[in-house]
Amino acid sequence: xxxxxxxxxxxxxxxxxxxxxxxxxxxxxxxxxxxxxxxxxxxxxxxxxxxxxxxxxxxxxxxxxxxxxxxxxxxxxxxxxxxxxxxxxxxxxxxxxxxxxxxxxxxxxxxxxxxxxxxxxxxxxxxxxxxxxxxxxxxxxxxxxxxxxxxxxxxxxxxxxxxxxx
Amino acid sequence: xxxxxxxxxxxxxxxxxxxxxxxxxxxxxxxxxxxxxxxxxxxxxxxxxxxxxxxxxxxxxxxxxxxxxxxxxxxxxxxxxxxxxxxxxxxxxxxxxxxxxxxxxxxxxxxxxxxxxxxxxxxxxxxxxxxxxxxxxxxxxxxxxxxxxxxxxxxxxxxxxxxxxxxxxxxxxxxxxxxxxxxxxxxxxxxxxxxxxxxxxxxxxxxxxxxxxxxxxxxxxxxxxxxxxxxxxxxxxxxxxxxxxxxxxxxxxxxxxxxxxxxxxxxxxxxxxxxxxxxxxxxxxxxxxxxxxxxxxxxxxxxxxxxxxxxxxxxxxxxxxxxxxxxxxxxxxxxxxxxxxxxxxxxxxxxxxxxxxxxxxxxxxxxxxxxxxxxxxxxxxxxxxxxxxxxxxxxxxxxxxxxxxxxxxxxxxxxxxxxxxxxxxxxxxxxxxxxxxxxxxxxxxxxxxxxxxxxxxxxxxxxxxxxxxxxxxxxxxxxxxxxxxxx
Numbered sequence: 001x002x003x004x005x006x007x008x009x010x011x012x013x014x015x016x017x018x019x020x021x022x023x024x025x026x027x028x029x030x031x032x033x034x035x036x037x038x039x040x041x042x043x044x045x046x047x048x049x050x051x052x053x054x055x056x057x058x059x060x061x062x063x064x065x066x067x068x069x070x071x072x073x074x075x076x077x078x079x080x081x082x083x084x085x086x087x088x089x090x091x092x093x094x095x096x097x098x099x100x101x102x103x104x105x106x107x108x109x110x111x112x113x114x115x116x117x118x119x120x121x122x123x124x125x126x127x128x129x130x131x132x133x134x135x136x137x138x139x140x141x142x143x144x145x146x147x148x149x150x151x152x153x154x155x156x157x158x159x160x161x162x163x164x165x166x
Numbered sequence: 167x168x169x170x171x172x173x174x175x176x177x178x179x180x181x182x183x184x185x186x187x188x189x190x191x192x193x194x195x196x197x198x199x200x201x202x203x204x205x206x207x208x209x210x211x212x213x214x215x216x217x218x219x220x221x222x223x224x225x226x227x228x229x230x231x232x233x234x235x236x237x238x239x240x241x242x243x244x245x246x247x248x249x250x251x252x253x254x255x256x257x258x259x260x261x262x263x264x265x266x267x268x269x270x271x272x273x274x275x276x277x278x279x280x281x282x283x284x285x286x287x288x289x290x291x292x293x294x295x296x297x298x299x300x301x302x303x304x305x306x307x308x309x310x311x312x313x314x315x316x317x318x319x320x321x322x323x324x325x326x327x328x329x330x331x332x333x334x335x336x337x338x339x340x341x342x343x344x345x346x347x348x349x350x351x352x353x354x355x356x357x358x359x360x361x362x363x364x365x366x367x368x369x370x371x372x373x374x375x376x377x378x379x380x381x382x383x384x385x386x387x388x389x390x391x392x393x394x395x396x397x398x399x400x401x402x403x404x405x406x407x408x409x410x411x412x413x414x415x416x417x418x419x420x421x422x423x424x425x426x427x428x429x430x431x432x433x434x435x436x437x438x439x440x441x442x443x444x445x446x447x448x449x450x451x452x453x454x455x456x457x458x459x460x461x462x463x464x465x466x467x468x469x470x471x472x473x474x475x476x477x478x479x480x481x482x483x484x485x486x487x488x489x490x491x492x493x494x495x496x497x498x499x500x501x502x503x504x505x506x507x508x509x510x511x512x513x514x515x516x517x518x519x520x521x522x523x524x525x526x527x528x529x530x531x532x533x534x535x536x537x538x539x540x541x542x543x544x545x546x547x548x549x550x551x552x553x554x555x556x557x558x559x560x561x562x563x564x565x566x567x568x569x570x571x572x573x574x575x576x577x578x579x580x581x582x583x584x585x586x587x588x589x590x591x592x593x594x595x596x597x598x599x600x601x602x603x604x605x606x607x608x609x610x611x612x613x614x615x616x617x618x619x620x621x622x623x624x625x626x627x628x629x630x631x632x633x634x635x636x637x638x639x640x641x642x643x644x645x646x647x648x649x650x651x652x653x
Contacts, residue, residue: 013238014223014235014238015238019335047244048242050286050327050328051286051289051290051323051324052324052331053330054324055324055325055328059631061585081276101321105317106317106320106321106324108317126220126223127223128240
């Protein structure tokens with residue numbers, strides 16, 4: 001039986017602020033255990049989004065993609081997304097919208113409601129640690145994230161979503 | 167084998183066209199074309215514009231961290247780096263022969279990686295070009311377009327990749343940052359539950375892989391005028407082969423052939439790779455250009471990967487894949503096939519072989535064993551080589567008495583194919599662009615040639631500022647009057 005909510009955290013922990021996704025995932029895992037909410041969420045951490053992640057959307061009530069952003073609004077954005085095919089031409093940067101579209105085409109039905117939490121990063125060099133700015137952005141985003149997990153319902157998430165937060 | 171079109175005589179007078187980034191390859195590449203007023207091609211180069219500097223990143227770290235660290239170099243083939251590093255460190259810890267459980271767990275992990283990588287490349291990256299045509303509508307020429315037009319094909323691509331990822335998960339512990347292989351062995355065996363879960367699907371996986379071979383075989387043979395000549399160039403080729411000359415992705419010795427299929431060297435112990443292979447640096451690319459020392463840099467470059475491996479081996483150990491190999495060899499008429507688009511056909515033969523090997527391994531009780539590690543006399547230097555999805559992958563480490571890595575040299579598969587990819591796109595440019603108006607569809611022809619090699623540019627490059635550049639001012643008598651170098 002799948003958990004009702006799937007959360008994807010994307011990024012390479014060794015590439016500076018690309019570690020935002022994995023860092024967020026580790027903190028969230030600990031927090032969910034502490035709050036007794038772990039069985040409501042499945043956390044999937046990966047370097048990149050790939051086509052098979054569409055299969056992880058099966059049977060979910062909600063989906064959330066957490067990723068670092070380069071040159072995106074700070075400290076973070078939280079938005080609902082829809083399936084889209086236009087950007088799905090590389091695997092290197094398969095965007096969440098394309099994962100939803102692969103789900104539509106392979107499953108023949110609409111995907112679960114899906115959202116993106118994009119936390120702004122500043123530097124993405126190999127071997128660099130998380131930057132100070134990214135840590136602050138992550139701290140602010142984590143506050144929103146815990147609120148989302150306490151009330152994992154579409155109507156609540158839609159209320160909290162918008163182009164820019166913080 | 168020439169370097170025609172690498173450098174134009176008077177580049178300042180020419181028009182520059184860039185494809186940046188090259189799409190549907192891993193990482194970021196850039197192709198530049200220099201054309202004159204009549205669109206005649208004078209220079210074509212594949213540049214690498216992303217650089218990772220990971221050899222430096224590894225230095226100073228304890229050697230036992232390396233198999234886990236190197237997975238972070240690349241999101242596409244972390245398992246290949248994990249296993250190549252582990253094999254090099256087996257030498258460092260004196261593990262001359264792994265236990266049966268350890269070697270078979272590693273093989274299972276590796277063949278899972280091969281299956282998922284080949285499935286992703288064929289169905290997700292290349293099938294849009296092959297099914298819709300190189301000039302087709304760019305908005306449909308992607309996996310979503312394939313899913314709409316051929317839903318069953320697209321779904322199988324997703325499920326094949328998913329299965330390969332599951333094999334990796336149960337053997338490495340996790341889908342990413344796995345810790346399954348350690349210097350001298352592995353840290354886990356398979357459980358009965360894990361094995362039985364994989365066994366449920368493996369028969370479908372083998373069947374779908376057979377059908378994938380037949381699909382690309384049909385596409386290829388229906389248009390031989392295109393598939394047998396597109397981007398073609400002749401070259402040497404190289405791969406690992408097993409003890410009996412079998413196709414072997416995990417372990418063996420190095421074999422190289424020339425463009426006619428004649429052996430250049432055979433059964434070379436890869437610990438001595440640097441006696442046979444040298445890496446050349448060129449001023450216009452961050453990626454090195456390896457070549458066989460015995461033939462020199464102008465004639466010694468080669469290609470690696472599925473097209474090289476399937477033609478370099480004597481046979482394939484699994485029945486369905488061996489049948490398909492013979493079909494391919496017969497089609498080629500007994501001489502080596504050099505057409506870049508034949509990479510796709512051979513890649514699917516390899517995917518089928520990987521599926522068959524996984525099926526065999528899942529029926530082998532050694533995977534459930536408890537004897538996981540061996541050690542021996544400590545060494546200071548070790549080389550690990552593996553056949554990664556894109557070709558031969560070298561990891562070479564030197565370790566000091568404090569167990570810290572002091573030197574790392576990695577020749578990744580895409581670096582081995584560097585000159586070959588450049589030759590392929592120069593051929594395409596000469597044939598399709600020379601004197602024609604440059605359109606998106608024609609530029610995609612160049613990308614199609616690059617994608618056939620399945621390059622992974624993310625991990626193929628060396629650090630900016632660390633390239634050994636050298637400038638010399640030489641007088642009329644050939645005497646150096648001033649020099650400037652950085653290394």
